Amino acid sequence: MASVPGQRVAVIGGGGNVGASTAFALIAKGIPVEVLIVDVSEKAALGQALDISDASFMMPGTCRQATFKEAGQADVIVVTAGARQMPDEPRSNLIDRNYAIIKSIMDSLQPIKSTAKILMVSNPVDVLTHIAQTTSGLPREQVLGSGTYLDSGRLCNALSDITGVSPTSIHAYMLGEHGDNQFTGWSAARIGGRPLLDHPKLQGVDLESINKKIAHKAYDIIDAKGSTYFGIGMCAATIAEALLNNTSQVFPLVHYVESFGCYMSWPGAIGSDGVEQSFDVKLDASENEKLYVAIKAIKEACAKYT
Structure with a gap:
């Protein structure tokens, strides 16, 4: 059996479209990394992980379902979970709905690896990156967002x-x-x-x-x-x-x-x-x-x- 890559990227919200697309892109780009799919819907996370793993047989990366605790020890933690933006809805309207979600995620990831980098994708990403940094406890330079x-x-x-x-x-x-x-x-x-x-x-x-x-x-x-x-x-x-x-x-x-x-x-x-x-x-x-x-x-x- 092939060895598991040494570096890990966890995708929180990996059961959804954005998370699954991120995980698939990590594999398709040929990055030698273990991709961890995490979602509150364990069934959705499992399904996406199994499907993406089928695409990894010719690539150096691997993909599997994981827990929030495992994700907290990843090298990069990509957060795609959050309330969905509705048609014509300003991104700013998502803040209150997403604050509780992001705080809960950061609590579930603890203890977070001290050298981990958190990449926020959920919207409104500027504000939610600020929230992720204050609730995760990581230094500012280790918490960033996909931005523009x-x-x-x-x-x-x-x-x-x-x-x-x-x-x-x-x-x-x-x-x-x-x-x-x-x-x-x-x-x-x-x-x-x-x-x-x-x-x-x-x-x-x-x-x-x-x-x-x-x-x-x-x-x-x-x-x-x-x-x-x-x-x-x-x-x-x-x-x-x-x-x-x-x-x-x-x-x-x-x-x-x-x-x-x-x-x-x-x-x-x-x-x-x-x-x-x-x-x-x-x-x-x-x-x-x-x-x-x-x-x-x-x-x-x-x-x-x-």
């Missing part, structure tokens, strides 16, 4: 369609809040080492319409099929991979930004210790106004759960 990584990927895909350049070669971020107050950092965006907005194919393009389309895409998906999961599952798996492999890659994700005094979606480099660096993004005046609107909304929400 997926939104930024959607942005780069849209810009790729316009410019004809690969989305991986476009450096542009959605920033501030993963929610209705997110905005595009157009002035800081780059392509081929030059300002993105200097690209000839972007001249005369309605930037605000792009921003609105990106910000609303999740609602379009929810309206059409009930929830989003494939995109965010791949994003969560990619962040987990960077944490495991100590890559120091930069992602637009939720982490505590000292200069702003709160958890928010902002570019940060991550490695085996969690968030290693946070970057100073140069924005123009109008973008800074949007930034502080987002920060104010996050701080007001977090103040209720300190």
Whole structure:
């Protein structure tokens, strides 16, 4: 029998669509890791684990059902559990419903491995990452959230369609809040080492319409099929991979930004210790106004759960 990989990633809420998509992406990416599926519905967790394990026979990773206690000793703990966002419902409405869920999860994971990293995916992720840190007892740099990584990927895909350049070669971020107050950092965006907005194919393009389309895409998906999961599952798996492999890659994700005094979606480099660096993004005046609107909304929400 093949040996079990030494590193573990636990997926809390793995019985659901987002959790299962994250677990499957971890296996499909060929990461040599043991994936633990945990859910309050043990039957759903078992079903997903058995199904995903069928996809692992040609991959170095393995997948099985596990308990909350086992999950607390994982190297990376991905939390996807939470109340589902309804069509046209602002992410902020989920806070009260999800606070009790997140606190219960953190209590069930105890004692949490001191070197573990917690990756929050549940919405509203900026506020719930703050709640996860305060209830888990882990240092701030070890608790992060998926943030606007997926939104930024959607942005780069849209810009790729316009410019004809690969989305991986476009450096542009959605920033501030993963929610209705997110905005595009157009002035800081780059392509081929030059300002993105200097690209000839972007001249005369309605930037605000792009921003609105990106910000609303999740609602379009929810309206059409009930929830989003494939995109965010791949994003969560990619962040987990960077944490495991100590890559120091930069992602637009939720982490505590000292200069702003709160958890928010902002570019940060991550490695085996969690968030290693946070970057100073140069924005123009109008973008800074949007930034502080987002920060104010996050701080007001977090103040209720300190």
